[in-house]
Amino acid sequence: MKFYTLDVFTNQLFSGNQLAVFPEAAGLTTEIMQKIAIEFNFSxxxxxxxxxxxxxxLRIFTPGGEIPFAGHPTIGTAFLLAKLGKFSLDSEETEVMFREGVGNVPVMVFKNEDGKIWTQLKAPCPPEFYTDCPCKKDLAQMLSLDLDDLMVDNFVVEGASCGLPFLLIPLASLEALSRAKINLGVWQRVLKDFWSPHVYIFVPTGKDSFQGRMFAPALNITEDPATGSAATAFAGYLAKYQSESEGCWRWDIAQGLEMGRPSQIRAIALKQNHIIKEIKVGGESVIVTEGDLKLN
Structure with missing residues (x-):
């Protein structure tokens, strides 16, 4: 059975987020798909x-189980299927519709004059928010940080989801971001059974730019170098706190630098009459390997 691996949210080999894709998976059982995900051991x-x-x-598996939605698998799979000619690219913009566990996910595939392709998903559902979060003291202990590292005036701790929930935690500096490390014992006590057990920490680096890290012990992911589903939730969070009742905003999000796998994510949010109407997340991808998996 043919497979490909890609690096997603990057245009450079050996950076971004690794992804394995089986473009023709008919006949595989859930049990076998889970074993394959464990064998590859990508996020x-x-x-x-x-x-x-x-x-x-699309069915998306982490080493810890199947999940209903994920950003970099959606982005990377659309890129791969376009490169394989699974659908035609008759214009500069082509929409492809994926069905995932969370529902239908539209993806735009952009092709410029020199044939370069990048892809952008639209969040499958409007953002949900959860404001009754653990106290900052517990969160600081969970991140192996000092309480002052979480004291940020312009941002709040909040849970957010556009199909997969994350606890968004602002930090005071890039230095604190680099020092953060999940204390699993505290995580199990504080977040294991929380509405959003996956952790996304971030620091603003400019007017419209951020740097983040994502930890998902519940999915057996120690750290993720680029997380599209977290970027969609984060874009919804940022749009929520824009003072304007209407507008369209774009942010550039860097991730994976601490892992040596730098990634670049583009996030866009549209708000009308105080309501977040649309969230889009996109980026580039590169194919790294192709091969055959021997199932018998």
């Missing part, structure tokens, strides 16, 4: 199936 592995109602049906 996500995608299995692509034909679908009657959409262009393709």
């Amino acid at each position: 996500e592995t995608v299995f692509v199936f034909d679908d009657e109602d959409t262009d393709f049906y």
